Amino acid sequence: xxxxxxxxxxxxxxxxxxxxxxxxxxxxxxxxxxxxxxxxxxxxxxxxxxxxxxxxxxxxxxxxxxxxxxxxxxxxxxxxxxxxxxxxxxxxxxxxxxxxxxxxxxxxxxxxxxxxxxxxxxxxxxxxxxxxxxxxxxxxxxxxxxxxxxxxxxxxxxxxxxxxxxxxxxxxxxxxxxxxxxxxxxxxxxxxxxxxxxxxxxxxxxxxxxxxxxxxxxxxxxxxxxxxxxxxxxxxxxxxxxxxxxxxxxxxxxxxxxxxxxxxxxxxxxxxxxxxx
Amino acid sequence: xxxxxxxxxxxxxxxxxxxxxxxxxxxxxxxxxxxxxxxxxxxxxxxxxxxxxxxxxxxxxxxxxxxxxxxxxxxxxxxxxxxxxxxxxxxxxxxxxxxxxxxxxxxxxxxxxxxxxxxxxxxxxxxxxxxxxxxxxxxxxxxxxxxxxxxxxxxxxxxxxxxxxxxxxxxxxxxxxxxxxxxxxxxxx
Ligand SMILES: C[S@@+](CC[C@H](N)C(=O)[O-])C[C@H]1O[C@@H](n2cnc3c(N)ncnc32)[C@H](O)[C@@H]1O
Numbered sequence: 001x002x003x004x005x006x007x008x009x010x011x012x013x014x015x016x017x018x019x020x021x022x023x024x025x026x027x028x029x030x031x032x033x034x035x036x037x038x039x040x041x042x043x044x045x046x047x048x049x050x051x052x053x054x055x056x057x058x059x060x061x062x063x064x065x066x067x068x069x070x071x072x073x074x075x076x077x078x079x080x081x082x083x084x085x086x087x088x089x090x091x092x093x094x095x096x097x098x099x100x101x102x103x104x105x106x107x108x109x110x111x112x113x114x115x116x117x118x119x120x121x122x123x124x125x126x127x128x129x130x131x132x133x134x135x136x137x138x139x140x141x142x143x144x145x146x147x148x149x150x151x152x153x154x155x156x157x158x159x160x161x162x163x164x165x166x167x168x169x170x171x172x173x174x175x176x177x178x179x180x181x182x183x184x185x186x187x188x189x190x191x192x193x194x195x196x197x198x199x200x201x202x203x204x205x206x207x208x209x210x211x212x213x214x215x216x217x218x219x220x221x222x223x224x225x226x227x228x229x230x231x232x233x234x235x236x237x238x239x240x241x242x243x244x245x246x247x248x249x250x251x252x253x254x255x256x257x258x259x260x261x262x263x264x265x266x267x268x269x270x271x272x273x274x275x276x277x
Numbered sequence: 278x279x280x281x282x283x284x285x286x287x288x289x290x291x292x293x294x295x296x297x298x299x300x301x302x303x304x305x306x307x308x309x310x311x312x313x314x315x316x317x318x319x320x321x322x323x324x325x326x327x328x329x330x331x332x333x334x335x336x337x338x339x340x341x342x343x344x345x346x347x348x349x350x351x352x353x354x355x356x357x358x359x360x361x362x363x364x365x366x367x368x369x370x371x372x373x374x375x376x377x378x379x380x381x382x383x384x385x386x387x388x389x390x391x392x393x394x395x396x397x398x399x400x401x402x403x404x405x406x407x408x409x410x411x412x413x414x415x416x417x418x419x420x421x422x423x424x425x426x427x428x429x430x431x432x433x434x435x436x437x438x439x440x441x442x443x444x445x446x447x448x449x450x451x452x453x454x455x456x457x458x459x460x461x462x463x464x465x466x
Contacts, residue, residue: 039371222370229342251340
């Protein structure tokens with residue numbers, strides 16, 4: 001992929017494309033981080049074998065399927081079970097004691113992609129004896145990712161990595177208890193899914209829909225610019241119960257966000273923050 | 278002209294070369310440097326202190342939307358791509374490119390976009406071809422580009438790929454790269 005011949009023109013075209021998508025389809029990428037978004041748009045040009053962003057706009061506005069494909073490209077969906085294993089160790093030791101005595105525990109996975117993170121948490125809660133009284137809310141902008149999550153079928157080849165992560169994340173059982181292997185696929189056991197609610201939710205539109213004890217929003221806001229990050233931080237803050245825990249991605253920070261002072265650090269390295277009471 | 282950012286890319290074997298380059302940068306060196314080294318997951322914990330022990334400038338961690346400050350050395354975290362936009366870093370977890378995450382190509386390309394002539398890219402020893410395309414884009418936008426001489430490279434793949442992509446503005450042995458950067462970025466009144 002190369003850079004555009006006329007950068008200012010490309011910037012203008014990108015702005016028009018995003019405006020068009022927003023007005024026609026309601027998806028609002030206008031406040032996404034520019035550098036990464038441009039990269040994704042160039043990828044879309046390659047995939048659609050289209051030369052200019054203006055022509056891409058034409059294709060997307062007149063063809064819903066092209067919009068679907070664009071959505072799949074723009075929403076970077078890379079994820080894994082027990083990604084960043086140390087986080088799960090920290091959840092076991094620092095978060096579980098805080099929520100153990102709640103009569104009903106609510107966990108929100110924001111930007112859950114194809115659900116691997118959600119099942120990881122369900123497994124952890126099961127091992128802590130808490131899954132029965134927990135509701136896990138799994139939301140994402142992209143419905144096709146949620147459909148995959150709900151299905152819970154993953155390539156068997158990925159399970160080796162996932163098993164390694166599970167063990168590194170403090171898991172002590174046989175990871176194969178949690179899925180059934182069929183041919184080249186691993187199907188998550190149905191009982192793990194019982195307390196998960198899957199729903200399409202757009203962080204940009206930004207409505208809070210419940211109060212949670214734990215919110216995980218990992219590697220989602222890295223795709224947003226500062227001002228959108230600030231808005232989303234407000235939404236997350238307002239959606240947390242007093243004393244509730246926010247988990248951010250490995251390289252994300254609360255620093256300089258409007259709600260920095262509203263949290264205390266629970267685990268600095270693992271990016272776990274507790275809302276002050 | 279004031280340069281905005283220098284990016285140095287290599288594979289793990291490039292550490293010895295990096296050491297030579299960083300040792301040549303004086304404590305007064307102002308242009309921020311980002312180091313993108315291919316490596317196994319989780320090794321940045323080792324890399325940062327290692328780099329710091331060979332360098333007079335402070336080594337800083339990259340966090341998403343962190344400001345790019347003058348006089349600092351930054352290390353790309355493993356398993357994230359590093360992009361730049363108007364004075365800040367932006368991270369991405371998209372799939373590895375040419376088997377690499379961090380990808381040197383991705384950082385170079387976004388530097389080409391945002392800094393153009395104010396960017397400097399350096400490619401050191403490494404296998405594969407990561408960096409060549411991004412460096413070509415950088416050069417096309419008027420950025421300065423430096424490639425380690427293939428003969429001096431433990432793994433000449435990456436330098437050779439950059440040279441055959443026509444991306445190399447300068448081809449230098451390790452001991453000349455640091456002084457070249459110092460000279461290039463010296464601000465003349
Ligand atoms: C890289 S994935 C993160 C997956 C998982 N949380 C993890 O860390 O492994 C980013 C997810 O954010 C979702 N996303 C992007 N924009 C969004 C928005 N406006 N509202 C909700 N989700 C969004 C994408 O669809 C994608 O699934």
